[in-house]
Amino acid sequence: MDFQLRFLSYFLTIVEEQSFSKAATKLAISQPSLSQRIQTLEAQLGFPLLIRSAHGVALTSEAQRLLEPFRELVGRGHRIARLARDIREGEQRPIQLGVTMYSDYPERANLINAFLDAHPGKHVQIETIYTVELYLALLSARYDLGFSVGPPPDDDFEYLVIRHFRMELLVPLQLPLSQTDEIPYEALAGVSIACIRRQRFPRLFDTALQPLEEAGAILTYPSDQTPMGLVTHGRTHQQIVAMPIPFVSDEALTGAGFVRRPVRGMDPPVALMLVRPKQAPTHVSTLMWEFAQGWISRREKEQRA
Template sequence: METRRLEYFVVLARERSFRRAAEVLFISQPALSQQIRRLEQDVGTVLIDRSMHPIEVTPAGERLLVRSRRVLEELSEIEGVAEQARSGHVGQVKVGIAPSLMFSAVPDVVGKFRSAHPNVDVTLHREITPAILDQVAEQRLDVGVTFSQFSPHTLRWTKLYDDRFVVVVAERHRLAQLPALRMSDLREETFLMLVRRSAPDLHDATIAACAAVGFTPHAQDAGFQVEGAGYVDQIGLVGAGYGVAVIPAAVATLTIPGVVYRPLVEPELTLPTSMCRSPHLRNASADLFVSYAAEQLCGGRSSVSPSD
């Protein structure tokens, strides 16, 4: 039994005229009459009393009419759900986010997206950058948000914005008296840095910025790297007098006793915050999220890797 015939039957029952029903359905009257007869053959009984003017639905037809309306309504709902799924308005998105970006505008954008698209289940997964890149490539994460831009080239990248970095020093430190700091001011200081595998882009950018003004970051006592630590631990050690640190400006929103944050002005250190996806990913909800985040964070003026 074709659902099209049920639709024709419902319209005919409402219009009570083959001519008017044919006009509503944009088909010829003979074609409509033929489809109704085939429906009657399908169910094995007469549905329309053609001897009456206007036509009447038979008792058997009335019972089928109730069920036909219900079936067509349910089919319409199913088609609506399918269209929402195709357009990404129903689905799931797993987003990997670098630890420092948990303090940025990205989680707020995720919250706004969830409010705007309540039928999309978005989950945040806090991971270090290398783990994000691996899991995005393997499609265990749908989207990654990190400081990496267009690397590795096997992923699709969408740049959101450039994030600047600041210096954190103990409030009793002599450098705390300065309104802004140059990298050369830190020449004799001990740098507290996360291990490279946790934040490779910031790690390499900091070393490169030091090299640009003629020195290599100094290591004493507490060590050049803070093994297994995060930004909060890093800032806490600065407050305890173990050294200084260069951190993302978003993290500097944390109020931690004993430290102050100062802009880094020479050179100004920035890194791009970008989203990445696997080129093989087929997830309309993830595409919708990336478009939404780009619009929210950079007004839709994002740059995209060539592979996109």
């Protein structure tokens, strides 16, 4: 089936804007033209994609199943366009960096600053983005490289580990486990631990939280799934909180009556990483990627010395 990526992009814009009229304005085309293109796409597929109502638009069940494949296909089309432009124009444009909100650690800034010091003629542009959106944006070549904190990404990406994070539990000061420097893995049997639901971050859950359950811990899922919501729940119910990524500051934890305690016997489940697509990375990303490899190697040698 011969899809026009432009029509798929139009469809995704409607989904994003939740309105034909807003999407038409954003795309700078008339609303009748936009409607016609969606009708053409639906005719190609053989079923409707969108349901219009007074409240906006909704996805049909068929469209829900195709939404992520459409996003991936459009993203790869954008990536090809970016790669072709780089080939034509050379290496003059700035390096586009996407950074997740929780990747703001000193190591990230140190690496970027060291690269700029070593290559004064180069420029980087940095944009903050959510983790899920970062990986989609890397595949579409919106960003050349990304900084992320979490478990290793899937096989579409390669990554460099800048810093590992041990699995830590947030323990109320009133509980006996707060008196230990490290919590033995085997001591988790029967312990109630509040954490995020798997639906929120499947890969993070499988990497960092499933092993707690396998050790015999009893995982519970508070209704407020935000980092501070989990902490508030733990304080109210005197319950340990699992937070594989250190979302909450030490000051906030101290004020809430918690201490961090690493789990002994668990491999570090998450890391601060520099990430890029495995297939056909953008040309301008190569210089920074190779610099980062050397920078990380030197840093590891210094830490071992």
